[in-house]
Amino acid sequence: AVCPRCATPAPPDARFCGSCGAGLSGRAPPPPSPALEERRVATVVFADLSGFVSVSGSTDPEELRALVDRCMRLLGEVVERFGGTVDKIIGDAILALWGVPTAREDHAERAVRAALEMRRCAREHAVDFGGLALRIGVNTGEVMFAPVGPDQQRQQTVIGDVVNVASRLQTSAPRDGILVGEETWRATRRAIRYEEVEPFIVKGKDAPLDAWLALEAVAATATERPLSDVPMVGRDRELQLLVQTWERAVEERRPHFVLVSGAPGIGKSRLGREFRVAVEGPGMALFRGRSSPYGESTPYGAFASLVKQAADIFDTDNTPDALAKLDQRIRSLPWRGDATEAARALGVLTGLGQGELDNRTVLFDAARRFVEALATEQPTVLGFEDLHWADRSLLDLVEHLARQVCDVPALFIGTARPELFDERPGFGHGLSAGTTVSLDVLTDQCAEELARELLRGHAVSPRLLERIGDAAGGNPLFIEELSTSVAEGTTDPTRGLPASVVSIIAARFDALPTRERRLLLNASVIGRTFWRSLLKLLDDEADLDDTLATLEAREFIRRERVSELEGEDAYSFRHISLREVAYNILPKAERRERHAAVAGFLETSYPTSSTVLAPILAYHWREAGDAARAVECFERAAEQADQAWAKHEAVNFYTQILDLLADDDPRVRTYRLRRAVAMQTIAHIQFGDVPAPSTNVDQPVTR
Secondary structure, X not given: XXXXXXXXXXXXXXXXXOOOOOEOOOOOOOOOOOOOOEEEEEEEEEEEEEOHHHHHOOOOHHHHHHHHHHHHHHHHHHHHHOOOEEEEEEOOEEEXXXXXXXXXXXXXXXXXXXXXXXXXXXHHOOXXXXXOEEEEEEEEEEEEEEEEOOHHHOEEEEEOHHHHHHHHXXXXXXXXXXXXXXXXXXXXXXXXXXXXXXXXXXXXXXXXXXXXXXXXXXXXXXHHOOOOOOXXXXXXXXXXXXXXXXXXXXXXXXXXXXXXXXXXXXXXXXXXXXXXXXXXXXXXXXXXXXXXXXXXXXXXXXXXXXXXXXXXXXXXXXXXXXXXXXXXXHHHOOOXXXXXXHHHHHHHHHOOOOOOOOOHHHHHHHHHHHHHHHHHXXXXXXXXXXXXXXXXXXXXXXXXXXXXXXOOOEEEEEEEOOOHHHHXXXXXXXXXXXXXXXXXXXXXXXXXXXXXXXXXXXXXXXXHHHHHHHHHOOOHHXXXXXXXXXXXXXXXXXXOOOHHHHHHHHHHHHOOOHXXXXXXXXXXXXXXXXXXXXXXXXXXXXXXXXXXXXXXXXXXXXXXXXXXXXXXXXXEEOOHHHHHHHHHHOOHHHHHHHHHHHHHHHHHHOHHHOOOOHHXXXXXXHHOOXXXXXXXXXXXXXXXXXXXXXXXXXXXXXXXXXXXXXXXXXXXXXXXXXXXHHHHHHHHHHHOOOOOOOOOOOOOOXX
């Protein structure tokens, strides 16, 4: 066997690479990083065997090696199960990563859940761990993901202060304890129960470090985290449609299938909750099953959950009791056919029973009869949430039920993200009684209304609400995360995004094919608005038009009706946060190179438009690190603004010039004067009683 990560040969029975620690379990290796060097938001987990040093002093090296091997195998399996990557095994410690090489929206939560499972595993396998306990540190933040090491041994890894802090947290954690940093806590506090600890000093840090002890998970998956209690905004029509569809299904005794689709955070779960509140009551039954991002314990996990709910089966029930409950529930229903055979089939489906069935038809038929019996007993809603995480078997079963269940008052409601249709393009189509509800972003007015509700009790200006809505791009979850950060004083919506929002967007990027993802990164350098010719300059993509069309269909970008460059097709990111996250993935050195290329192309291709394009050119030259050219362009932009009596813009341009010039540059006095004149002109216009602008260069405000 050969390690998929570092290509080091390994024994046939090896489960982890002896060189880099990568899993060799036979599963497909994680997809490679989309780029060799990128800036990413990731979560780092350090786990160390507490007391190992003292044990190693009295243990034979061969026995010690066997002990470490057993422990690292178990911990590595946990990392893999929760979608992480083993980065290194250093003696008695393991370093694991989430969020690289592929971004996941819930990487911080996966990491903490993995840490909790590691601890449980160490407790359960105390003998294998030689009586040792774990100390674990978890930290989230920006890292550089890049190859490091000598030419023949270069390996992808993460570099940054986040790694150092994770190590310090691990060292400071109590025996059998899990300490997490602030960003990890913020990203997971709705799904994990914590205990705050007193800030403490660690090596290399001047300020005390804030940390929390992870105690237990309070939700089965990320999508089960508590929803906001503020009124739902902008979804009245969709809610009305769901309620009316349910009422019609009951009245006509005709089952209906509704698929609610939309991007992460768009409000699918909230709409589902409001629907349940609207219809739930005596004389009807409502069951919900959810597909897990961490994989299912049975092939039909979500439907198995529905069956268990209907039969009052709990996870704490032993298998004989659970099977007895299932058999009793089936016999209590108005059942058609052989109840014993149905109980056996449903037992196999739920993972409770043993044995093989003749074919899948037997299982699907039992599932259909079970649903029809439930709905015959009383009108029934069956919810299948997060179908984008469902395996193929469950999707086949859901479609079978939607097509075959008949003559009963039943409503099937599924929720999914658009990527479901990448894997299953025709899912839910062609049903005689089927509806798809596609949730779009909130309008500007609704976005500001939601932010206002979330920030009720805080002094916020209309301009701040507008900025939150713009940064969130109308996504309700993004609005909630930004509003929470603003209320806590941890985020300025004009200067940065919460890690939770960054993770969701980055995960959407990483789910794209390579060429679509690369185009978005290149476009982010050009700006929120970009042009086809500039994309061609940065990457000579043969199928550029097809790629743009795909990204437009997936709602990453939109075509603009008007272009600032004559004869050029203009596009823009659907919202500013998409552009910001894409831009921040690129290393700074790559950004500078691409900014210089864009500025040079614009100057060469549009020489007669240099004044009109001056602000754009100034921005690109500044970001390229060419201060001299940036100053020239900012000066042209400032003069144009001055002449057009756009004094606020002129002040801004002069300020940016001063930021670029050295303090001893002789031009500083001139630009200070020009800025002061523009500022005094603004005041004179506003108040009318301000003295005429002064020409004394010593009076203006300084930088």
